[in-house]
Amino acid sequence: MRDIRLEYVRLVHDTIDCLESGFRTKGRVSYPRIAGDPHEDKASRIREISSAVVRCSRCGLSQGRLHAVPGEGNVEADVIFIGEGPGSSEDRQGKPFVGRAGQLLTKMLAAIDLRREEVFITNVVKCRPPQNRTPLPEEIAHCFPYLERQIEIIDPLVICCLGGPAANTVLGSSVAVSRLRGTLHQYRPDSGRPGGLCIPVIVTYHPAAVLRFPEKYRRPVWNDLKLLRDYYRDIKTVR
Numbered sequence: 001m002r003d004i005r006l007e008y009v010r011l012v013h014d015t016i017d018c019l020e021s022g023f024r025t026k027g028r029v030s031y032p033r034i035a036g037d038p039h040e041d042k043a044s045r046i047r048e049i050s051s052a053v054v055r056c057s058r059c060g061l062s063q064g065r066l067h068a069v070p071g072e073g074n075v076e077a078d079v080i081f082i083g084e085g086p087g088s089s090e091d092r093q094g095k096p097f098v099g100r101a102g103q104l105l106t107k108m109l110a111a112i113d114l115r116r117e118e119v120f121i122t123n124v125v126k127c128r129p130p131q132n133r134t135p136l137p138e139e140i141a142h143c144f145p146y147l148e149r150q151i152e153i154i155d156p157l158v159i160c161c162l163g164g165p166a167a168n169t170v171l172g173s174s175v176a177v178s179r180l181r182g183t184l185h186q187y188r189p190d191s192g193r194p195g196g197l198c199i200p201v202i203v204t205y206h207p208a209a210v211l212r213f214p215e216k217y218r219r220p221v222w223n224d225l226k227l228l229r230d231y232y233r234d235i236k237t238v239r
């Protein structure tokens, strides 16, 4: 059986190496792939992405939306939470995770001493899929560049993927959450380009799944949240 603890320690050391080598230094790296003036502040650049999202018609999801939902939160966040796509409440309000699942997410954050205002919350697709179906691969492909830019600009210490579509999009995998959760992954660990990213990723179930099947998902989600909390504390301590 995989030794999760050893893997955790290895990843902490990898990340520390990463930070110490200057390969990535939070807040001081400019990423050449980001459109726009690199000297603009993060908030302006995130606003630019949000403006592009609300005008976007790259995929068919633009046809049925009331509001696009670019994401919101602290542009200096250490943690980004990524879900699958907006639901009906989010579509009505243009804000992420504001329905019942969002209320549960807020409680989950509080359980690990995080406030919504501290983190950044977004989704893989920014417009609501009809009947809340899973986003199609082509919809995700069209929308992913927005998420990539949000991650690059915010440059978090850790990403938390909520549910399979978010996890598999960020990790470029096609694996069940049950096999991805409980350990740490890396966002683009093999990019190898100067200024490339090496951001740890934690995967857990979507809060909507916890609401639907609390007995099945509550405990594993709590364990994943504790992993996130402990990892985040360790990284903050050594930085």
Ligand code: SF4
Residues within 6 Å of the ligand: 053, 056, 057, 058, 059, 060, 061, 062, 068, 125, 126, 127, 139, 142, 143
């Ligand atoms: S889901 Fe993404 S790619 Fe599709 S229309 Fe909305 S913002 Fe554009």
